Amino acid sequence: MGSASSMLTQYDIEEVQEHCNHLFSQQEIVCLYERFCQLDRNAKGFISSDEFLSIPEFVMNPLSQRLLKMVDGLNFKDFVAFLSAFSTKAGTHQKVELIFKVYDSDRNGKVSFKDILEVLKDLSGSYMSDDQREEVLGQVLKEAGYSKDCYLTLDDFIKVLGHSGVKMDVEVPVD
Amino acid sequence: MNSSGVLKSSSSELDLDRPNIEDYLPSGAAIQQEPRGKLRLHDLLDISPTLSEAAGAIVDDSFTRCFKSNPPEPWNWNIYLFPLWCFGVFARYLIIFPTRVLVLTIGWIIFLSSFIPVHFLLKGHDKLRRSIERSLVEMICSFFVASWTGVVRYHGPRPSRRPKQVFVANHTSMIDFIVLEQMTAFAVIMQKHPGWVGLLQSTILESVGCIWFNRSEAKDREIVARKLREHVQGADNNPLLIFPEGTCVNNHYTVMFKKGAFELGCTVCPVAIKYNKIFVDAFWNSRKQSFTKHLLQLMTSWAVVCDVWYLEPQNLKPGETPIEFAERVRDIISTRAGLKMVPWDGYLKYSRPSPKHRERNIGS
Numbered sequence: 407m408g409s410a411s412s413m414l415t416q417y418d419i420e421e422v423q424e425h426c427n428h429l430f431s432q433q434e435i436v437c438l439y440e441r442f443c444q445l446d447r448n449a450k451g452f453i454s455s456d457e458f459l460s461i462p463e464f465v466m467n468p469l470s471q472r473l474l475k476m477v478d479g480l481n482f483k484d485f486v487a488f489l490s491a492f493s494t495k496a497g498t499h500q501k502v503e504l505i506f507k508v509y510d511s512d513r514n515g516k517v518s519f520k521d522i523l524e525v526l527k528d529l530s531g532s533y534m535s536d537d538q539r540e541e542v543l544g545q546v547l548k549e550a551g552y553s554k555d556c557y558l559t560l561d562d563f564i565k566v567l568g569h570s571g572v573k574m575d576v577e578v579p580v581d
Numbered sequence: 582m583n584s585s586g587v588l589k590s591s592s593s594e595l596d597l598d599r600p601n602i603e604d605y606l607p608s609g610a611a612i613q614q615e616p617r618g619k620l621r622l623h624d625l626l627d628i629s630p631t632l633s634e635a636a637g638a639i640v641d642d643s644f645t646r647c648f649k650s651n652p653p654e655p656w657n658w659n660i661y662l663f664p665l666w667c668f669g670v671f672a673r674y675l676i677i678f679p680t681r682v683l684v685l686t687i688g689w690i691i692f693l694s695s696f697i698p699v700h701f702l703l704k705g706h707d708k709l710r711r712s713i714e715r716s717l718v719e720m721i722c723s724f725f726v727a728s729w730t731g732v733v734r735y736h737g738p739r740p741s742r743r744p745k746q747v748f749v750a751n752h753t754s755m756i757d758f759i760v761l762e763q764m765t766a767f768a769v770i771m772q773k774h775p776g777w778v779g780l781l782q783s784t785i786l787e788s789v790g791c792i793w794f795n796r797s798e799a800k801d802r803e804i805v806a807r808k809l810r811e812h813v814q815g816a817d818n819n820p821l822l823i824f825p826e827g828t829c830v831n832n833h834y835t836v837m838f839k840k841g842a843f844e845l846g847c848t849v850c851p852v853a854i855k856y857n858k859i860f861v862d863a864f865w866n867s868r869k870q871s872f873t874k875h876l877l878q879l880m881t882s883w884a885v886v887c888d889v890w891y892l893e894p895q896n897l898k899p900g901e902t903p904i905e906f907a908e909r910v911r912d913i914i915s916t917r918a919g920l921k922m923v924p925w926d927g928y929l930k931y932s933r934p935s936p937k938h939r940e941r942n943i944g945s
Contacts, residue, residue, distance in 0.1 A: 441640060444649065461645060462929045463638035469628065473635050492636045505628060522626070529631065543625065550622035566622050574629035576636045 414439050425483050426490035434578040435486060442482050452479050468528045472508050492576040499564060501572040506563045516557035519543065643923040647834040648930065650866045651858075669883075678881050681728040688724025692717055700788065708817075714788040715766040715819065721785075722763035725756075730884040733760055737891035740765045740850065744816045746894065747809075749842050750852040751914050752824035753832040754865035755872060756879070757854055760887060762789075767822035768812060770794065770805070778872055790819050806841055813845050822852075825907060828927035831864040832856050835920045836927040838911045844903035850894040851910050853918040857886035868930075890917050 419432050430438065445453045445461075455478045464470050477488055490496060491504040509517045509525055526539050534542075544554050550566065552558065657666035696717050703710035726733065740748060748767060750757060755778075758769055768790030773779060782791065792812065794805045812818050825838035832855065843849060856863040861882035865875045879885055892913055897906050915922050 438640070444645065458639070459933055461638050461642045462925055462934050463642040463644060464635060465934050467631060467635040467638060469631050469635055473632070473639075477639070489636060489640065492633065492640075501629070505626070505632065508628065508632065509626075525628065526625070529628065546622050546625050552622075563626065566626055570623065572627065572629050574633050576633055576640055579641050 422483050422486050426487045426493075429490040429493040429495050430486060430578065433580050437578050437580050438486055438489065439482060442485055452481050453477075453485070454479065468531070469508065469525075472511065472525075472528070475511070476507065489576070492574060494575045494577075498568050498572050501574045502564050502567050503560060504574075505567065505572070506560050509563075516559060517563070518557050519547070519554050522558075643834070644836075644925045644929060647830050647836055647923055647925070648866065648868070650831055650862055650864050650869070673881050673883065677730075677883075681730075681880050685724055685728040688721055688728075692721040692724070696785070696788075711788070711817075718766050718785065718789050719763055722759045725759045726763050726885075729756075729879045729882070731760065732884055732886045733763075733889060734887075735764060735889045735891070740767075740820055740891060742820060744818075745813060745847040746820060746850055747813060747842055747845060747847060748820055748822045748850045748852055749825050749838070749910060749914075750822065750854055751832075751835050751918060751920065752826045752829050753854065753856060754829055754863050754875065756863060756865075756876075756885070757824070758822070760854065760889065761822060761852065764889075766819050768792070768819040769822045770809065774872070776873075790821075792821075802841075809841065810845055813847050825911075826927045828930050829865050829867060830927065831866075832918075833920060834923050835911055835915045836923055836925050838907040840903040840907050843897070843907045843910070846897075848894045848896050849906070849910055851892040851914045851917075853888075853890040853892060853914045855888050855918040855920075857888075859886060860884045863887065888918075892917060 414436060419435050422435050423430065423432060442453065443449070445457050447457060455474055458474055458477065459465050459470075467473075477485070480488060491500050506517065507513075509521050511521060511524070522543060523536075523539055526534075526543065527536070530539065547554065552562075657663045696714065699710060699713050699717070703713070748761075750761065758767075758771075761767060762769075766789050769786065770792040771782060771786075771794075773793045773795060774782065782793070790812065792805060792808045795801050809821070809823075812821055823842040825840075825842050826836050827839050828836070830836055861879060861884075863879070863885055865872065870878070895906070895910055895913070897903070901909070911922060914920070
């Protein structure tokens, strides 16, 4: 494979598994490692933005830039920990937390009206005008009992998204 | 929300060849919008489908899979397998390889000593000269194939020399061309390469008829399209071979065909090539090896085994667009050779998808 440590030892696998709270099986970790080495072209030990952006399917995703900020430069252990939120075994709380982090781009622990608008803009692009988005969001927030000026915390997110469960799973292809 | 039609751009190379990519892309809804009034905060904040797709792409994506070359599994882990393997290495590198180099050298000597005189002395007798040059090119390709101990099985009727037809094939390595050329002298359209390959291209391949293009030049397209059309009309020209994928793929998948070959208004004859990896992987991973290294790898392996199928000529059906035609032919080739089709443009290997493609994905 050409990378510095292309063979994972059993100790390495267990360490990574520990780090991600056993949300991935050992076989999945081995497959993720192969994928990591495939993406990390010059075996630096982390995947650069450029290398993520060579995946056309990823680039075409409207939220790719936001995810890129979160995943850029991670070493393998942290890469697996990041992806563990997408494991079928991960709890709703962890998934909602990831969603919250995607919204909270300035990492201040609060999601403002503006933050939500920004994400909506990424998703709906040119299909809605800024005014339309503001209007829709304002209305929906009001119906849920929040005003335009209040900040949503992680608990609010869990309250809104958590009770019906969040379906956010990715299967690791194990050959 | 329905996407409002196809966004076009004249400067990007990537978009015009692509049929309805929305049909292929996973349909992650950006916003699940029900009639107004029923939209809840939960629906608005729930970006999980889009995030799942993005994470899915990080974990595994069909495009990278197309260019993955699987390293051969080592089998020499045993006390008796290891000496056997050593003997194999010895045989391949020290006995077979020099023999092959010798055979190839002899082939080149015969070729050059016949080609050069014929090329210059028979300047006036074009038809005869071309016919001899064709046979000579076929001969040197046979020598090349022999130098890798190529075991090639050809199925189907051999290509006939008729005007108004082009041949299209899936592309795994530059040796595709040599494997096909040893049976029939095709004219070919190729990326201009540097080094000794480029030299070969400009001298010998000129005689069978070649069209050059440069991937990096966008304007090149119209010139190339015109040259293609001219070539196909000429009754005397060799049948034209085109690799519509535009890049080498690892022989397990096919990427999208460029429509250039399918809008020339002539019959398209599909050719499917499938390599057997048993002794060596014929996929030329141009990111990892130069062509010389690739050839050396082939020459130090036991054999190159492949199957070539000449399939039934296809014509543009009434009401079919060139892009649909290209996809149909791609389907025929992929089915025959047992390859999976992926909806990506091969040129994405060299450049990033433009922001316009991201726009198209939104709201679908």
